[in-house]
Amino acid sequence: MPSVADLSTIELPSLPPALAVGWLGETEDYPQGPIDRRVFDALFALCVEAWQPWTTAGFHRCTLCQITGGPSAVSHEGRLVGIGTTNVFVPFEETLYVAPSHVLHYIDAHRYRPPDVFLEAVVACPPMRSMDYWRALRRAGVIVRRP
Numbered sequence: 001m002p003s004v005a006d007l008s009t010i011e012l013p014s015l016p017p018a019l020a021v022g023w024l025g026e027t028e029d030y031p032q033g034p035i036d037r038r039v040f041d042a043l044f045a046l047c048v049e050a051w052q053p054w055t056t057a058g059f060h061r062c063t064l065c066q067i068t069g070g071p072s073a074v075s076h077e078g079r080l081v082g083i084g085t086t087n088v089f090v091p092f093e094e095t096l097y098v099a100p101s102h103v104l105h106y107i108d109a110h111r112y113r114p115p116d117v118f119l120e121a122v123v124a125c126p127p128m129r130s131m132d133y134w135r136a137l138r139r140a141g142v143i144v145r146r147p
Helices: 037-048 103-110 116-124 130-139
Strands: 017-022 074-075 079-082 088-094 095-100
Touching: 037 074, 037 079, 037 088, 037 116, 074 103, 079 088, 088 116, 088 130, 095 116
Parallel strands: 017 095
Antiparallel strands: 074 079, 088 095
């Protein structure tokens, strides 16, 4: 997975342009610092059953973990989230943010601090797969098709 600067616009298949967050690479510096526990809790909850507009193939390891390539899952408060195969889409106002599921590991293990606007978006985001979440996606320009 190539690194992408935070808040860079990226083009994704069948979605409006989105702002990238947390696409870290081993050779680039990234912002570090603490985040509020409630923000991590909210982000983790969004990742539990994150909406995926398409299926991906393959698995990505953490390039910041020198030896092991990092975990394939993150455990928090008795729940487990697989990482490395999905993304999390966070609609906020008229903007769509997208982060790899590894963002949980990057925050916890590598002290990555996402941009404040993304942290605000995470806290404001409705619960994943709720009607309010679908409405927020629509406000951000996503056309959600029923299965």
